[in-house]
Amino acid sequence: MDASVITTTDLRKVYRSRDREVTALDGVDLGVREGEVYGVVGRSGAGKSTLIRCVNLLERPTSGTVEVAGRDLTALAGRSDRAPAALRAARAGIGMVFQHFNLLSSRTVQDNVELPLEILGVSGRARARKAGELLDLVGLSDKARAYPAQLSGGQKQRVGIARALAGDPKVLLSDEATSALDPETTRSVLRLLRDLNRQLGLTVLLITHEMDVVKQVCDSAALMKGGRVVESGTVAELLATPGSELAGELFPVGGQASGPDRTVVDLTFHGDSATRPVISQLARTYNVDISILGAAMETYDGRQIGRMRIELPGRFEDNVVPIGYLREQGLDVAVVPDAPEAVPVTGPVSVTDPVAAPVPAPAPVSTVKETAK
Numbered sequence: 001m002d003a004s005v006i007t008t009t010d011l012r013k014v015y016r017s018r019d020r021e022v023t024a025l026d027g028v029d030l031g032v033r034e035g036e037v038y039g040v041v042g043r044s045g046a047g048k049s050t051l052i053r054c055v056n057l058l059e060r061p062t063s064g065t066v067e068v069a070g071r072d073l074t075a076l077a078g079r080s081d082r083a084p085a086a087l088r089a090a091r092a093g094i095g096m097v098f099q100h101f102n103l104l105s106s107r108t109v110q111d112n113v114e115l116p117l118e119i120l121g122v123s124g125r126a127r128a129r130k131a132g133e134l135l136d137l138v139g140l141s142d143k144a145r146a147y148p149a150q151l152s153g154g155q156k157q158r159v160g161i162a163r164a165l166a167g168d169p170k171v172l173l174s175d176e177a178t179s180a181l182d183p184e185t186t187r188s189v190l191r192l193l194r195d196l197n198r199q200l201g202l203t204v205l206l207i208t209h210e211m212d213v214v215k216q217v218c219d220s221a222a223l224m225k226g227g228r229v230v231e232s233g234t235v236a237e238l239l240a241t242p243g244s245e246l247a248g249e250l251f252p253v254g255g256q257a258s259g260p261d262r263t264v265v266d267l268t269f270h271g272d273s274a275t276r277p278v279i280s281q282l283a284r285t286y287n288v289d290i291s292i293l294g295a296a297m298e299t300y301d302g303r304q305i306g307r308m309r310i311e312l313p314g315r316f317e318d319n320v321v322p323i324g325y326l327r328e329q330g331l332d333v334a335v336v337p338d339a340p341e342a343v344p345v346t347g348p349v350s351v352t353d354p355v356a357a358p359v360p361a362p363a364p365v366s367t368v369k370e371t372a373k
């Protein structure tokens with residue numbers, strides 16, 4: 001059974017103006033499972049904002065489909081510019097928070113939270129009760145009568161989150177919600193999102209350009225480049241994928257070769273291999289001096305995953321056998337060229353292996369498919 005609560009299929013968005021076309025989304029397939037926090041990262045212009053705005057049809061996709069909670073929103077959108085009633089109703093089940101909060105300055109905090117309920121025609125008393133509950137949930141009961149100008153950035157975002165939850169959404173979309181906040185406030189807003197995700201079973205799709213956000217709250221992540229998703233999966237799966245750019249950015253294991261005629265290798269340990277003394281066995285078996293240039297160890301979903309960058313004396317050709325040994329021990333092995341990026345060693349390593357210098361350009365990392373938790 002597909003437990004995705006947000007699914008985009010071959011989503012494309014082309015912005016057309018008189019003299020040019022920009023392909024902002026170039027066939028995006030995304031699956032966000034119920035109850036997870038899913039982060040989409042990428043450089044400026046990668047298409048993140050366009051993607052999140054297409055998920056609630058604030059932006060109309062050029063082609064492809066968007067399903068949220070089992071409903072095909074693209075089918076509800078109709079052809080005119082004005083959203084039909086069915087789409088407006090479906091959107092009530094999708095909350096959205098924005099980087100710059102988008103609060104109405106002339107309304108109190110309580111009235112800002114009540115706004116979506118007013119639009120839905122909810123009676124005054126029911127609105128006030130719901131707004132009171134939501135402000136309690138985000139820790140701002142004492143600010144109900146304050147105006148946005150009297151709040152800190154973090155408090156404003158909490159109001160934005162309370163307002164986004166007014167329609168009891170199953171899904172919350174977050175468009176760089178913490179980008180305007182300092183690191184400490186960012187952490188507290190992310191903790192709030194995580195708590196809401198757990199308490200309410202809320203699915204959160206967020207876009208960010210900060211890897212720390214992914215590290216702090218995301219179960220899964222996708223990397224976008226040029227309108228495409230180039231890597232995706234649970235954080236644990238990504239960390240275990242040789243050559244994953246996201247894994248490298250989440251847990252950088254830096255370190256350069258100490259001189260010429262050295263082989264630098266990135267190793268990923270997971271499962272059983274994370275707890276065996278593979279490196280000391282390698283040193284003993286081949287009588288080779290190994291320098292550890294960097295290492296990171298994390299536990300995700302109860303699985304230990306380690307990444308390590310080591311240096312072996314000699315060039316790649318001299319180290320084919322030890323590298324083969326590491327692979328036999330169940331480690332993912334990627335030889336690092338002079339440039340900082342790693343090249344996954346994919347085929348079986350043999351003495352005549354063509355991976356030997358010159359090292360080819362990094363191969364694209366294949367998408368990690370979703371697996372049940």
Ligand SMILES: Nc1ncnc2c1ncn2[C@@H]1O[C@H](COP(=O)(O)OP(=O)(O)OP(=O)(O)O)[C@@H](O)[C@H]1O
Nearest residue numbers: 015022023024042043044045046047048049050051
């Ligand atoms: N309304 C628009 N009209 C024309 N081009 C647009 C429009 N909105 C976005 N684009 C273009 O689409 C591409 C993707 O933009 P988008 O804002 O989705 O990227 P992003 O990853 O969110 O970047 P940022 O982090 O800077 O917001 C960019 O080349 C951008 O210039």
